[in-house]
Amino acid sequence: MASVWVGSRGTVKDFPGFSAGRDADAVRKAIKGLGTDEESLINILTQRSCAQRQLIAKEYEAACGKELKDDLKSDLSGNFEHLLVSLVLPPAVFDAKQLKKAMKGTGTTESILIEILASRTSKQMKEVGDAFYTVYGKSLGDDISSETSGDFRKALLFLANARRDESSKVDGHLAKKDAEILYNAGEKKWGTDEDKFIEVLCLRSFPQLRLTFDEYQKICNKGIEASIAGEISGHLEDLLLAIVKCARSTPAFFAERLHKAIKGAGTDEYTLTRIMVSRSGIDLLDIRAEYKNPSGESLHSALKSDTSGDYEAALLKLCGGDD
Structure with missing residues (x-):
């Protein structure tokens, strides 16, 4: 069964010639030896696919009688600990x-x-x-x-509640109808019918939404983003705009989040770790390409200049190459 957590555009793939037992043993030695061998931990845990990391964790627990995440927690600290513990959890x-x-x-x-x-x-x-x-x-x-x-x-x-339609089929007639509904719920009336925005944006598939946004532009002469920003406020506005961004391009959405996490006032390591871990097996190659677009700086060089030590080394391995 193909995992829903694996995409063809990840930077981390199945490691060839993988042996869970051998890796679990090497991880145990890296943790239990005199002083921790961080480099071995990085080389193993950032270079094995998500499924392989789960197998290493199973083997480790069978051999040591303790969970790998708990031993990592007691042996490491700070952002580096958070990153490695995150890597060994099921997604x-x-x-x-x-x-x-x-x-x-x-x-x-x-x-x-x-x-x-x-x-x-x-x-x-x-x-x-x-x-x-x-x-x-x-x-x-x-x-x-x-x-x-x-x-x-x-x-x-x-x-x-996982109610979004996942089919890749698009329906032109429905797109026109939804675009009308959104127009009538916002720009066309006094006050806003938020329910209609929620239903369309939270239930339709991403390809279907892209078609709806095109139809909306035709009816309204402005982008759906501008209408949401003008009609809706607060956290709902933020959520609906995030959905629109993800529907248009999920990698671009994450590239923007990474940019904020790295370039904002002080680095937001928590967000940085979350995105690098959760997307490295799915679409980090595309996120890297999007990251470079506006700024000309690669994700690799941004991580290099903004993080340090073992945390930096592990992030750069997850990032893969430089663009």
Whole structure:
């Protein structure tokens, strides 16, 4: 069964001649020896595919009686620890933990909820929902319901419940109809019918949405982004704009997020780690190409100038080459 977490444009592929037992042994030696051998850990964990890392973690636990993530946690620290621990988690569990963290404590980190829920496919979200329930014993929807409110909550729940159509077929007639609905719900009336925006943007497939945006431009003489920005505000506006970006180009969406994480005031290592880990097996090659577009600086050189030490070394390995 093909994993929903593997794409053809990842920088990290299956390692040829892979042996989970041999790698688990090497990882154990790197952790248990006198002083930690960070270089070995980096070489193994950043150069094995997601599925292979899960097998290493299984073998490690069988041999050592402890979970690899726990030994990494007790042996490493800081951003480097967070990165390697993230790499050995199953991707659905990783997303579930990120979502939980975004909703924990006082205040909700909406940008993380938006990033994950806007960009994941329905198949991925089904797995994240299952993982969330397994790890926390309650449903992702319940957490979202208690931590968010209003139309923002409604849209997040559509996405969390994996209701987006995944077919690649597009329907021109439906695109025209949806474009009319969006126009009538926003630009054409006094006040905005947010429900209509939520339904179209959270239920239709990305290829279908791209067709709808073209039709919308014809009717309205402006882009859907401009209408959303003018008609809707707050977290719902941020979420809907993120969905539009992902529908147009998911790699461009992530390149922009990486740019903010690296170039903003102080580096946002948390976002940096999340994107590099979650996209390295899917589409990081395309994200790298998009990253270079506006700035002319490659992701590789941005990481080099903005991070340091073992954390930098591991990120550069995940990034793959320089563009």
